[in-house]
Amino acid sequence: MDCDTGCARCGASEETINHTLFQCHPARQIWALSQIPTALGNFPTESIFANLDHLFWRIPSDYDSSAFPWIIWYIWKAMNEKIFENIDKNLLEVLRLAEKEAQLWQAAQLELQEENHGSVVSTTRSRVREVSLDSNYSGYRCFVDGSWKGSDKFSGTGWFCTSSNGEPPTMGAANLRRSLSSLHTEVEALLWAMKCMIGADNQEVAFYTDCSDLVKMVSSPTEWPAFSVYLEEFHNDKEEFSSFSLSLISRSANVKADNLARKVRTEPSHITYVNNIPQEWLF
Structure with a gap:
């Protein structure tokens, strides 16, 4: 035929x-x-x-x-x-x-x-309880935050990482096409920080956020079906760490990551910054 x-x-x-x-x-x-x-x-x-x-x-x-x-x-x-x-x-x-x-x-x-x-x-x-930060710790601490505003074209993500062995702190800031909500941005900030830690071969990392919903989400992923794609990515990346935790801290304890996320959100063009040398324009 x-x-x-x-x-x-x-x-x-x-x-x-x-x-x-x-x-x-x-x-x-x-x-x-x-x-x-x-x-x-x-x-x-x-x-x-x-x-x-x-x-x-x-x-x-x-x-x-x-x-x-x-x-x-x-x-x-x-x-x-x-x-x-x-x-x-x-x-x-x-x-x-x-x-x-x-x-x-x-x-x-x-x-x-x-x-x-x-x-x-x-x-x-x-309620998710906030943890206090002990001055003595092992491995790395990574503070993460996201910044979102409905009228802006970008969302901002930031992280600030310190080491127990006295290495200079590293930090990251990136703006992305604006997410659907502020919580989407918080998840994206965590996922990006995790990937940066994996890339630096930091295997023992405690992550900290001031977003209680983010902690609830990774603790009970089945109760957040709208974020299933993000949570699958989170689960896969988490396997790369020998020691992993995500804890809630106060906003006052997360100022550096918050500043990074807020500042990069308002930049007029795409920016991805990862370094251990602070830049004045980011603070």
Whole structure:
């Protein structure tokens, strides 16, 4: 049986998945109307791998690219409606629907987070106790913090690490595309600090945070399903340490990490800083 492999929408000789999602004329117009930056020769291209790489990793943080999975899905749905029902969808309407669905999904994750948090609080009535910092310790201490503001384009993450053997303290500060919430940023700060400690081969590390929800989350991961991807990454990284702990401390005891996170959040461009030499602009 002969099959027609051509595109019924634009007449191209071969209708591949990449053609449908990125190169067919209606798809190109939808991407051009979206907030995703397009550039001749860079996106969209004839390679589906290059196109997906662009969407996942190459979009500047100035642009809101969070809706792209829904844009892909609704381009595919519009193609099916044209082929099987002969319905021509308004391209701007397709884009707006995709963006709306993305916003609803993100809002649902926050609601789920709040519901689960409320359930935990109401059933257990437990509080995470702050620990006091003993001057005598072994290995390393790593203080972590995140900084988030809904009106800023970046979230800020910071950590400050001291050593029991008298080495100069090391520190890190990085800004990321703004997360969904302040708690998301706290998790991202911890994960980045853990990776930095692993990279430095610091295997005996006590981490400290002033975010009680973060401590609850890693203690009872099943009660925080909205953060399951983060928690899976946390579990995998935790296995790299010979000794690991995460404890709650007061904000006054976490000033250095807090300053790093707050300062880097307000920087106008992407910054990742890791060093044992303090920089004036960070404090």
